[in-house]
Amino acid sequence: MGKRGRACVVVLGDLGRSPRMQYHALSLARQASFQVDIVAYGGSIPHEAVLNHPSIHIHTMAQPRFIQYFPKILYPVTLLLKAFIQFTMLLWFLFVKVPAPDIFLVQNPPSVPTLIAVKWASSWRRAAFVVDWHNFGYTLLALSLGRNNLLVSLYRWFENHYGKMATGSLCVTKAMQHELDQNWGVRAKVLYDQPPEFFRPALLEERHELFCRVRKDLCHPIGVYDFISRELENQELNETLFTTKFNADISLKQNRPALVVSSTSWTPDENFGILLEAAVMYDRRVAARSKGSETAEISEEQHYPNLLFIITGKGPEKEMYEEKIKRLNLRHVAFRTMWLAAEDYPLLLGSADLGVCLHTSSSGLDLPMKVVDMFGCGLPVCSVSYSCIQELVKDGKNGLLFSSSSELADQLLILFKGFPGNCDALMSLKAGAMETGSSGRWATEWEDCAKPLITQVVSQIADS
Missing domain, CATH: 3.40.50.2000 (Glycogen Phosphorylase B;)
Incomplete structure (x- = not known):
């Protein structure tokens, strides 16, 4: 040329x-x-x-x-x-x-x-x-x-x-x-x-192999002992947090936690504190609901899952927020931070249930590429609202927009009610994300x- x-x-x-x-x-x-x-x-x-x-x-x-x-x-x-x-x-x-x-x-x-x-x-x-x-x-x-x-x-x-x-x-x-x-x-x-062609929904076999590879990263960090730590201690060799393998057949666990993924550069233009506050609110509401239902069995439609947030990325504020996470002491929410190989990152997005984006843009004029990647994997997104984000995230179609931690907490409760089999709101957004991701490469x-x-x-x- x-x-x-x-x-x-x-x-x-x-x-x-x-x-x-x-x-x-x-x-x-x-x-x-x-x-x-x-x-x-x-x-x-x-x-x-x-x-x-x-x-x-x-x-x-x-x-x-x-x-x-x-x-x-x-x-x-x-x-x-x-x-x-x-x-x-x-x-x-x-x-x-x-x-x-x-x-x-x-x-x-x-x-x-x-x-x-x-x-x-x-x-x-x-x-x-x-x-x-x-x-x-x-x-x-x-x-x-x-x-x-x-x-x-x-x-x-x-x-x-x-x-x-x-x-x-x-x-x-x-x-x-x-x-x-x-x-x-x-x-x-x-x-x-x-998204390029390697961002797509992950196959069951790929999910199982990925979570086998990152098992060490999921084990509890120093100073943290949560529901993920307890479950990993009692796990069989043929299972992960999310999947079970019997002979050659792999299936998703019905009692698995919901997997929420966020990618961050740990910089001031992404207020990670919003996500921590929302996680605390979700944890308290689910704990209160569980305490009030100790004598009655909760139906699948009314069930709220435990949440595992996997946060990927490197940046200057990472250690500060990791210290804050250690002090949260949550029962129904766990956090893990990690840096994945370039080939594993699309598989993580393709295995997740929801993405969260905290990018606000220093100029208010750019769009978060991480959301594009999530849509490529058919992953719906909850994103902070700012001036031009609606060029990418269509509120109520492929994701939801929020302006505060309480709004994000409400969205988590709405989307994960009845998880994994009876969460219609989440499935509707997932269909929209799949459509967005497949419409352009x-x-x-x-x-x-x-x-x-x-x-x-x-x-x-x-x-x-």
């Missing part, structure tokens, strides 16, 4: 935690027949489809970790020093180490120094420069420094100035497209996140929205 047949994907972050850019790389290789160089930080392991593709080449940059030991009082100086080191490293990789491409595709944010370095490299190597706008970098910086901080204003200027220099732009929502057009002078094409969305733009900008550069 291009004069050199090569593309460079730039991610100033952990590639394994940047799924959209991994999918871009796969599509550039599979659907546009490019040789693809990825310049990114290491850390988490990318998906095996990326690692094993013969046309994808990963160039890993070293992170300037020594900066984290600087005192907090020097935070502004630390930011500038970190940006300078990153800038120098990016120039080395983009000008020297990576073969000259037809196109640079860069994730934004972070904006500084990424957009500057990629713009300079694209001019020097006569390549197209495409920005994929996931959010606005200055709004993320404002979470820690405040909107009126001078560094935030300077950051916004750089983001705006160099963002407008791009040969082409993609973005994740119509709301962001409108903001870029009206207030930034950037014409962007919407490329909605869509990443390869189709990329072919229709991103490929024409990339073809156009590469041709413009080649003809100039």
Whole structure:
């Protein structure tokens, strides 16, 4: 498609935690027949489809970790020093180490120094420069420094100035497209996140094998002893928390806990406290109901299950919330935090009963990719409500929206009443999630929205 047949994907972050850019790389290789160089930080392991593709080449940059030991009082100086080191490293990789491409595709944010370095490299190597706008970098910086901080204003200027220099732009929502057009002078094409083919409902055998693999992660953490811990102690070798295997036949347990999954980056733009408060409310209401029904048998239609919340992800506030979880002392709710292999994460979503999303967006203009993945697995979602979330979550069809912990607790009680066999509200949302997930896939969305733009900008550069 291009004069050199090569593309460079730039991610100033952990590639394994940047799924959209991994999918871009796969599509550039599979659907546009490019040789693809990825310049990114290491850390988490990318998906095996990326690692094993013969046309994808990963160039890993070293992170300037020594900066984290600087005192907090020097935070502004630390930011500038970190940006300078990153800038120098990016120039080395983009000008020297990576073969000259037809196109640079860069994730934004972070904006500084990424957009500057990629713009300079694209001019020097006569390549197209495409920005994929996931959010606005200055709004993320404002979470820690405040909107009126001078560094935030300077950051916004750089983001705006160099963002407008791009040969082409993609973005994740119509709301962001409108903001870029009206207030930034950037014409962007919407490329909605869509799940790739490996996000799908898990088979019974896959569920059983997954829960056998993560058994150690489900065993009680230090300082926690809950209903999950007790059940695992008394388990047979042929069973998991959710499944039983007899000879070659695998079945779901009728008395299994409901599995609720949430993925978080443990950052200030996701208030995990809402989920903890909702869990406490659910636990108290179910405990009170159980106490009031000690002398009478509860029918299946009136039954409320125990809940297991599995929280995946890495981030700065994880340890703080793990300490809070230890102090909850809940009878009918348990929490486990873990980091899964890229191949196991879709299986977990495909095995769950409900997803919870606490993402609110620093700009209010992006959408949580985790919800897209959940829908790909046919998993309904309870999501925090904010300005553009209804572009993705259709309240009452494929999920529910909440604004407080009490609303989320009410939704958990409504959805899990009669679980597992008589929860009509949950089954209705599941059908909607399945419909949403099957209506679009990443390869189709990329072919229709991103490929024409990339073809156009590469041709413009080649003809100039």
